[in-house]
Amino acid sequence: MRKPVDDRLTALRGSAKRLDYSARSLAALENNPRCTLRALLDASGSDKVAIATHAGHPPSFGQSSFAITRGNAFEAMVKDNGCAELLRVLRETLELTLPEVGYEDLNDAGGDGRSKERHERTEEVLLRAARGEGDGTLFDHPMLRLQIGGHKAYLEPDLVAFRIDGRFHVVEIKSFPIIDEQAAPSQVRAATTQACAYIIALRDLLGRAGIGEETVSDTIVLVAPKDFTNRPTGAFVDARKQVAALTRQLSRIERIGDLVDLLPEDLTFDLAPDAEDRPRRPAEELTEALDQVLATYRPDCLTHCEMAFYCRSRARAEASLDVLGPAVREQFGGIDTTTMVMGLARGELAPSEDQVEMAAALRHAARLRAELEDLGGAA
């Protein structure tokens, strides 16, 4: 008889305080959907930073405080004086009409800054707007809520959701520049993924009041500095694909039980901290527990997952092809490790039936390389 899923997840987390999902951890779901380790750690609300540190691979990244300050300053500049700059951008690029200037500040609910109260107020104000009452066009920092795996996660678009043509659009204000109408694809992708969580949460909020999901556009509005200036400009980003991907991931969390069932009963990532929060559990024991869960490492994990350094060292130790990234990996369908690749190339390993073709290609490549080396030696 298996224990209920929630108990199992609590056991995985151990004595530590539960960490709720955030827009960032939701975005990570979409980034690397195949990673079981990440899914389990997030679903159980484990402290990934503490676990990675104790396992000997402290995450050496994180958002730089300079970047945060810069981001906040830019956002404040865009929203200053009744969103004057933002209105200019929206009028220029998105053809917002002149009378659409209504502004609702949802940063607190009558001076109350708690998530629950703010969420209630957000719900009230947004529903009123959806029904066409009031003059609201810009909604500053609404507090949205999403039910994930039975737990509430509060999501606060660091931006404004507003109405054009009777539809809500999520606006994401970012401080990376759009130069000649081009922005760094990885940055845009990260911003879009984050916005997807907001789109889903917003649809959920309206859906509960019986308002269809087409009311929320799946195109996000990205507001960022133009060229090398500090003046904001705006652009539409199509997020349809990512919204679909994230929706699928979220429904998968609901089935986290299937993943948990594959694990041994007594598995836990508990650090057994003492009174001063120092982990007492031996590091080897922790890594042993981590090793029992399948992790799918990809080089871009390094930019968004706290466990990435641990997973990379594990992938390296196993000589896994994951270290080389998905582009290389896909070339070697059916082969998992560099040792096997090398073995097949040198003809030291006999290929299995479905590896024959790949082995021939590898041996051919090895021959070409040897010839080149000979030429290099002769020259």
Place this chain on the structure above:
Amino acid sequence: MSDPLDALEKSIGTLRRAIRDAAAAGNTERAGELRMQLRRAERAWDALLDTDEPVATTPRPVPEAAPAALGSQLPAREHVHRALMLLRAPAAPKLIVGVHEAFFPGELSASKLSSLRRDEERSYRSSPGARPYYLCPALSHDLLTPVRALISISTWTLEQRVIGPLSPRGDFLTSAIGIAEAVRTATESATDGPSPEALRLLWRFAVSIPDALPKNASGHESALDAQQVIDAALAELEVHTDADRATRVAAARRARKSLGDDEQLFGAPLRGVTHLRSARA
């Protein structure tokens, strides 16, 4: 220094007219309320006039100030009052400091402003009405609670101090007109014209108002025409003003009915834990 006085006089005039209207309509409650506001405005006017007399009000004996530095010795609240009178609408500390630096001498920092706001409320609560005016928060139109980071003056009417959805834009345009007029006055009267900070401030406002910049503007501040900014701002204001006014009047009426004198100035009590915490503090 005459700008705030002008604005006050205008506001006094408006109030007198409103009192006459209310009395004619037989609305004694409203008339009494307006009379209170009129008295506050008149006291503010007296106080401002006094501060215009050099040296007399300065706390320390200082050598006769040069005309340009007139008023630089004023307390911070006077600086804020003067900036707000120029803007004619509730404003955020950052903008108040910006206006102060652009048009007035003396030093004013945003950090000083936050402590100032607490002092004002404390001073009012210990002896209500002792000062000719108080710096107080703007009020949100639905909950009538203080609006985050928007400072207004107690002598303004509740309609001016209530913030509805359209009010931030309306107030932005009103303030743009105030700044443009101040720049124009400086261009016409002062020997050295408006300061570069003043022009930059006006430019920052003008860029987000349709048709406020000259057509051939090369993005340079000197190309600004104050009159054009005023015209453009008035044109857009025309679009919002009726709807905005309706919200504000309705909210102000509700505030008069449901809030006490102090709450009309400093906002309805906050609900929940934050309220309890601030009440204990």
